[in-house]
Amino acid sequence: METQLVIAGQPIRSRFFLGTGKFPSYQIMKEAIIASSAHIVTVALRRIDPQAKEENILEYIPKDCIVMANTSGARNADEAIRIARLARALGCGDWIKIEVIPDNKYLLPDNAQTIKATEVLAKEGFIVMPYVNPDLADARRLRDAGAASIMPLGAPIGTNKGLCTRELLKILIAEIELPVVVDAGIGRPSHAAEAMEIGAAAVLVNTAVAASDDPVLAARAFSLAVAAGRLGYVSGMSPIKESPQSSSPLTGFLC
Amino acid sequence: MPITFYDQIVKFSRFDFEDFFRQAAPKDVERVMDKEALSENDFLLLLSEAAFGSLELLAQKARRITWGNFGKVIQLYAPLYLSNYCVNDCAYCGFKHSNPITRKCLSIAELKEEAKEIAKSGIRHVLLLTGESRSQAPLAYIKECVILLKKSFSMISVEIYPLSVNEYAELIAAGVSGLTIYQETYDERLYSQLHRQGPKSDYRFRLMAPERAAQAGMRQINIGALLGLSEFKKEVFFTGLHGYWLERYYPGIEVGVSFPRIQPQVGNFSPANPLSDRQLAQAIVATRIFLPHAGITLSTREAKELRSNLIGLGLTRLSAGSRTQVGGYALSDKTEGQFEIADTSSVDAVRHMVHQKGYQPVFHDWLNVI
Numbered sequence: 125m126e127t128q129l130v131i132a133g134q135p136i137r138s139r140f141f142l143g144t145g146k147f148p149s150y151q152i153m154k155e156a157i158i159a160s161s162a163h164i165v166t167v168a169l170r171r172i173d174p175q176a177k178e179e180n181i182l183e184y185i186p187k188d189c190i191v192m193a194n195t196s197g198a199r200n201a202d203e204a205i206r207i208a209r210l211a212r213a214l215g216c217g218d219w220i221k222i223e224v225i226p227d228n229k230y231l232l233p234d235n236a237q238t239i240k241a242t243e244v245l246a247k248e249g250f251i252v253m254p255y256v257n258p259d260l261a262d263a264r265r266l267r268d269a270g271a272a273s274i275m276p277l278g279a280p281i282g283t284n285k286g287l288c289t290r291e292l293l294k295i296l297i298a299e300i301e302l303p304v305v306v307d308a309g310i311g312r313p314s315h316a317a318e319a320m321e322i323g324a325a326a327v328l329v330n331t332a333v334a335a336s337d338d339p340v341l342a343a344r345a346f347s348l349a350v351a352a353g354r355l356g357y358v359s360g361m362s363p364i365k366e367s368p369q370s371s372s373p374l375t376g377f378l379c
Numbered sequence: 380m381p382i383t384f385y386d387q388i389v390k391f392s393r394f395d396f397e398d399f400f401r402q403a404a405p406k407d408v409e410r411v412m413d414k415e416a417l418s419e420n421d422f423l424l425l426l427s428e429a430a431f432g433s434l435e436l437l438a439q440k441a442r443r444i445t446w447g448n449f450g451k452v453i454q455l456y457a458p459l460y461l462s463n464y465c466v467n468d469c470a471y472c473g474f475k476h477s478n479p480i481t482r483k484c485l486s487i488a489e490l491k492e493e494a495k496e497i498a499k500s501g502i503r504h505v506l507l508l509t510g511e512s513r514s515q516a517p518l519a520y521i522k523e524c525v526i527l528l529k530k531s532f533s534m535i536s537v538e539i540y541p542l543s544v545n546e547y548a549e550l551i552a553a554g555v556s557g558l559t560i561y562q563e564t565y566d567e568r569l570y571s572q573l574h575r576q577g578p579k580s581d582y583r584f585r586l587m588a589p590e591r592a593a594q595a596g597m598r599q600i601n602i603g604a605l606l607g608l609s610e611f612k613k614e615v616f617f618t619g620l621h622g623y624w625l626e627r628y629y630p631g632i633e634v635g636v637s638f639p640r641i642q643p644q645v646g647n648f649s650p651a652n653p654l655s656d657r658q659l660a661q662a663i664v665a666t667r668i669f670l671p672h673a674g675i676t677l678s679t680r681e682a683k684e685l686r687s688n689l690i691g692l693g694l695t696r697l698s699a700g701s702r703t704q705v706g707g708y709a710l711s712d713k714t715e716g717q718f719e720i721a722d723t724s725s726v727d728a729v730r731h732m733v734h735q736k737g738y739q740p741v742f743h744d745w746l747n748v749i
Contacts, residue, residue: 146450
């Protein structure tokens with residue numbers, strides 16, 4: 125039986141979350157959000173210009189979406205905390221995706237600093253969605269620090285390699301009571317479906333949609349794959365077998 | 380771990396580049412095409428004449444990598460020349476000490492005029508430039524400029540004389556996020572021939588400036604060689620190696636690479652090794668494949684049409700509406716420019732061109748939270 129995704133007490137309409145970076149234009153980004161029916165969209169605060177004479181990205185996000193600012197550019201907990209507070213001051217609300225990335229080559233997150241930022245921001249009333257390497261002990265620390273969900277990576281950002289961390293994701297999904305949202309590395313709709321089939325609460329995609337030849341079509345494809353994967357998970361699919369099996373190898377003679 | 384990048388360069392002092400290039404074959408290049416992470420030798424192969432015939436395939440690979448790591452986005456910035464006083468006498472530079480040009484250092488009132496004019500165009504990232512004169516444009520003056528400009532711009536970078544770690548830290552505290560510093564040539568012998576006098580004659584001090592800035596906590600560091608001084612394959616190779624080294628030992632910084640080609644300037648310096656547009660494209664795509672996460676900048680030194688065509692090959696940053704004179708944006712008593720600008724398009728025209736190419740022009744992509 126399908127259940128509603130709820131994060132921090134708020135019902136979320138879609139299990140497909142969309143990042144807003146890397147699109148060829150804000151108009152295409154807007155059309156992709158609409159085509160995917162995403163309810164939660166992430167926006168890098170560094171891209172929001174309060175003094176903009178140019179187009180403002182926020183004007184292109186449908187009003188019924190939840191804007192989740194992210195702390196892209198933060199190298200440590202202190203910078204992430206400052207960016208989160210700035211996001212709130214600029215009217216971006218309380219949803220914050222914490223990204224602490226001290227490594228510009230592989231773009232891998234720093235779990236220890238992310239936990240530290242989560243502790244502070246959760247106490248300040250933020251709905252904290254931390255982006256992390258999938259580590260069970262750290263996921264428990266984040267849960268205890270007040271995170272609203274855990275967002276482990278499937279593969280390094282932008283690589284489109286899919287669920288390279290599949291076995292670790294399965295452990296987090298099994299052990300952490302919070303929604304587990306697979307973020308980063310999902311490069312094909314089939315990867316998104318696979319994440320949902322193993323029980324992820326949602327997936328977040330950006331590069332694979334924004335950098336495709338047709339981002340609007342790609343957004344829809346991922347959204348459909350997420351929905352299909354979720355239905356597959358809820359339906360309780362039969363396990364995958366190592367070798368072929370006839371339907372009744374031992375008792376067929378009885379018919 | 381080598382102590383500095385200089386140690387890395389020394390490793391190649393006996394490497395026979397000519398022999399390597401002679402032996403490089405198209406089949407070697409094909410093998411590199413399938414690799415995800417390139418070795419130093421692979422990078423050199425992509426810069427060789429053996430790769431010339433595979434340029435289209437290399438360009439397609441470079442484009443895919445850029446889309447994956449940066450998306451279809453081009454950041455725009457503008458240079459702002461603060462001062463053209465210079466104690467060095469670099470053979471190729473319009474600002475060299477011996478050139479009989481008008482010298483000027485912007486007053487704070489003049490800087491406000493310049494900033495106002497640049498900000499009007501929508502530009503939010505400025506690159507501050509000076510010649511090397513600690514007496515005419517001292518660090519205290521540059522810091523004062525930065526503090527003033529912070530009110531109008533979201534990102535401030537500098538392209539000034541090399542500093543110590545502590546001095547870079549002072550600039551960062553004032554509000555600087557990025558450093559651009561070109562080694563001009565990585566060939567130490569040629570370097571000493573071209574920089575015979577002044578503090579710039581110290582090859583190692585300049586070479587290690589990016590490391591000092593990284594140690595001070597600089598966020599974005601942009602390097603490059605002045606293309607045309609020496610054989611481009613080796614210069615681009617060492618630039619790429621420099622970027623790789625910085626990424627490896629200072630993972631917190633965003634490394635960028637520029638490809639400045641020598642343009643005509645006062646003094647009529649003729650480059651000994653001019654490179655063609657096709658060679659410039661090869662340099663850009665090879666660098667993109669070797670350094671998938673590095674920002675790549677092409678300035679208005681290059682013509683509008685070429686810049687437009689190279690966008691899809693790996694560029695991530697363009698200057699726009701540039702003036703290379705001190706006072707070039709708003710003042711009537713502007714100086715001569717440092718070099719001739721080939722793309723004289725307005726910021727609006729560059730924005731339009733980027734849109735036309737199917738990319739998003741981005742003016743604001745930075746938060747200074749230090």
